[in-house]
Amino acid sequence: MAIQENLARIKNSIPSSTKLVAVSKTKPEADLMEAYHAGQRIFGENKVQELVAKQESLPKDIEWHFIGHLQSNKVKYIAPFVDLIHGVDSLKLLVEINKQALKNNRIINCLLQFHIASEQAKFGLTMSEAMNLINDPIYKTLQNIRLVGVMGMATYTDDENQIRSEFKTLRSFFDTLKNEHLQGNSFEEISMGMSADYKIAIQEGSTMIRLGSSIFGARFKSPF
């Protein structure tokens, strides 16, 4: 029952307009079903094989988000069903997502991942790399993907000011892209905030938070 209680507590503490992605990586299907029965419909996974297996056996009205680092050669496995890919950080990957989306006669929604943390290990684009991507003539030919926003991960630290300033940076990248380059109603998501920092993220304009341990409890296997 803890999962349902956690979800209820979290939902009471966030604006109703904030989308909640339940990050279920490493967790058994029974845990996802407990969240499902509490009304949760958006789940996030960061491993292709695990996502495919869970999608096959769980209810079909679940919206699946891929939140990990996606390798181009694995896009084909999730292209038939994935609802949002959070971690797009290259034109090459976007081209492959477009190709696989076309094969499945779909348009796949994607977020550009930005590198906002001080840790080198985290993935993501710089603003100038993102500009190069969206100004590339190849990008303009892609008909089966839709960039619907940005995603980023703050540094893993106790320093709230640092986390806040990294989220502000992501927010400013979003505003720049939306106002100057990607006008239109569909560019609207800022995916930022995890269990430890989602309250700050919401204060800084997050529209979508990705929570794992605060819903499902600690993971015993490192996801990274």
Ligand SMILES: *Cc1c(COP(=O)(O)O)cnc(C)c1O
């Ligand atoms: C694991 C993960 C999360 C959730 O982390 P928690 O700290 O358990 O909430 C969110 N986003 C990404 C990209 C992740 O890999």
